[in-house]
Amino acid sequence: MSRPTQAIIDLEALRSNYRLADSLAPQSQSIAVVKANAYGHGAVPCAKALEPIVPAFAVASIDEAIELREGGIRKPILLLEGPFSFGEVQIASEHEFWLMIENHNHLAFIEQCEHKKLICKPLKCWLKMDSGMHRLGFMPFEIAAIYQKLKSTSIVHDEIVVATHFATADVEGDAFVKEQIDCFNEAISGLGCLTSLCNSAGVMAWPQAHGSWNRPGFMLYGASPFELPQHNDKTLQSVMTLQSKVISVRNVKKGEAVGYGKTWIAQRDSRIATVTVGYGDGYPRHAKNGTPILVNNQRCKLAGRVSMDMITVDVTDVGSVNIGDDVICWGKDLPINEVAHYSGTIGYELMTRMPLRPSRIYINA
Numbered sequence: 001m002s003r004p005t006q007a008i009i010d011l012e013a014l015r016s017n018y019r020l021a022d023s024l025a026p027q028s029q030s031i032a033v034v035k036a037n038a039y040g041h042g043a044v045p046c047a048k049a050l051e052p053i054v055p056a057f058a059v060a061s062i063d064e065a066i067e068l069r070e071g072g073i074r075k076p077i078l079l080l081e082g083p084f085s086f087g088e089v090q091i092a093s094e095h096e097f098w099l100m101i102e103n104h105n106h107l108a109f110i111e112q113c114e115h116k117k118l119i120c121k122p123l124k125c126w127l128k129m130d131s132g133m134h135r136l137g138f139m140p141f142e143i144a145a146i147y148q149k150l151k152s153t154s155i156v157h158d159e160i161v162v163a164t165h166f167a168t169a170d171v172e173g174d175a176f177v178k179e180q181i182d183c184f185n186e187a188i189s190g191l192g193c194l195t196s197l198c199n200s201a202g203v204m205a206w207p208q209a210h211g212s213w214n215r216p217g218f219m220l221y222g223a224s225p226f227e228l229p230q231h232n233d234k235t236l237q238s239v240m241t242l243q244s245k246v247i248s249v250r251n252v253k254k255g256e257a258v259g260y261g262k263t264w265i266a267q268r269d270s271r272i273a274t275v276t277v278g279y280g281d282g283y284p285r286h287a288k289n290g291t292p293i294l295v296n297n298q299r300c301k302l303a304g305r306v307s308m309d310m311i312t313v314d315v316t317d318v319g320s321v322n323i324g325d326d327v328i329c330w331g332k333d334l335p336i337n338e339v340a341h342y343s344g345t346i347g348y349e350l351m352t353r354m355p356l357r358p359s360r361i362y363i364n365a
Contacts, residue, residue, distance in 0.1 A: 005244040005277045005358045008331070009041050011049040012364035013222055013237035018050055020235055021203050021216035028210045030203075031078060031196075033217030034068070035060040040282075040354035041221060041240055044071030045362050050220075051075055056098070058215055062088050065097050078126060081136075082106050086113070093119045093155075100163070101150065102128035102136045110153060119155040126161040126196065129187060131180040133167040140187035147191055161194040161213055169201035169209075170225050177202075181209050201225040204232045223336050223347045240351070241331030242282065242358065246295065246323055248274040249315070258312050259304025264289050271316045272303060275327045280308040282354040283329055284343035287311075291342035294328035295321055302342075 022030045032054040038046035047057055047068050058078040059065050065077040078098040083089050086109045092099050093113075101107065113119050127147055130137035138146055143162065150156050164184050168174040184197060195211035200219035202209050205226070218225050222238035252258060252270045273295060279285040283306055291302040295315055303314040315321040330336040330350070337347040 002359070003276060005242075005281050007041075007282075007354065007358045007360045008241040008243060009045070009360055009362045010237070010239050010241070010364055011045070011362055013239045014041075014046055014049055014220060015053060016237050017220045017222055017239070018053060018216070020232070021200070021214070021219060024203050024232065025198070025207070025210040025214050028198075028212060028214045029055050030214050030216055031056045031058050032220060033058045033080075033199075033215055035064060035080065035217070036352040037064075037354075039218065039221050039348070040351040042360050042362070043067060044073070045360075045365075047071070047073045049365060058217075062091060062097065065095065066091075069095055076124065082128075083109055085109070089113045089123070090118050093121045093123055096121070096124075098124040098126060100126045100128050101146075102138065107146070107149070110150075110156065114153055114155045122157040123155055124157045124159065125150055126163050129162060129164045129184060131164040131183040131187070132176065133165055133180075135165070137164065140183055143187045144191060147188075147193060159194060161196050162188050162191070163196040163211075163213075166197065166199065166202055166206075166209075169199060169206055170227065172205055172226070172228065177206060177209070181206075199225070218348055218351075221351060223351070238330075238332045238335070240336070240354075242277070242329040242354075243331070244275050244277040244281075244327045244329065246273045246321060246325045246327060247276045247310075249321055249323060250274075257304075260307065261305055264304040264312075268316070270303075270314055271321065273300075273313045273315045273321050273325075273327075275311050275313055276309065277311060277327070277329055277358075278307045278309045280355065281358045282350065283311060284339070284345065284350060286345070287339065287343045291339060292334060294334050296325050297328075297333070299334075 032050050034043050037043045056076040082100040089109045128137035168176045196213040197209045197211050198214040200216045203214050222236045224233040252266045258264045277283050298318040300313045304312045330339045340347045
């Protein structure tokens, strides 16, 4: 029998979350972001589950896009970081990858391809604007001229999407988002172009910024992009359940320590369960004592430092606990964001750093 640590991936929950994103912006099209191995959930299985209901996908790089093509995905795929070389522009044309154009090197790659007559199919391009996040994109004053330049390029499809990215959309009512929206709208005034501004937080909390295209990512996997609860959060369904089992149970006397570094000292006579999951399985190394965990569907607390392969849990108050009992590290009844909070990080990191060690079991395909 194999080690019981598994990541259960509910593909119907994934589809439900996509439908929610789509319904929140009915005048937009919603691109499904499956970068970073679909946020740790498995890019190809997740894309296959979504392909019948999405118009396009988005990934970070061409390597991720090629993985999807080799896995049988045929819908268009947007490369959010654009091409990293001249040759990738050719590959994008051949495989119907859409290119994010965000710097002058990208423009030079396209000009080279046009000059050398290397492109057989027109390129679908998105033009990235830096509206204030100062990470990627052309400055607002450049956008109109570069947009017209792309439109006049023979190898670029006429339908160009102008896009930007919000720095603080996960803070409800934040004034800087409004500044970015105003900056964006001013820069594209008179272009009559297609637009894309919203990530998950934008989709859920900033309807005035819903463009021609939205780019939901994190919310598709059932976790809220907000630190504070929002009205739509309760309708998201957790896609991943990280689960394992109890492999040992012991009694610990008051004053005795548990785990590496003796960081947890029993304040009373206690019952401690050892669970076969650790940072080698994606459970966060920095999870604090008291981090919630479900044993037999009852809330318990982490007791002691997280090891590579195991954690120890205080089960004193939950009745009978035995070897083989079920443990949920995060999932439907224990949000990944809550575990992340106790670990000094965010749910995005826990998802995307999931290693291959835990078996991924796909349900509701």
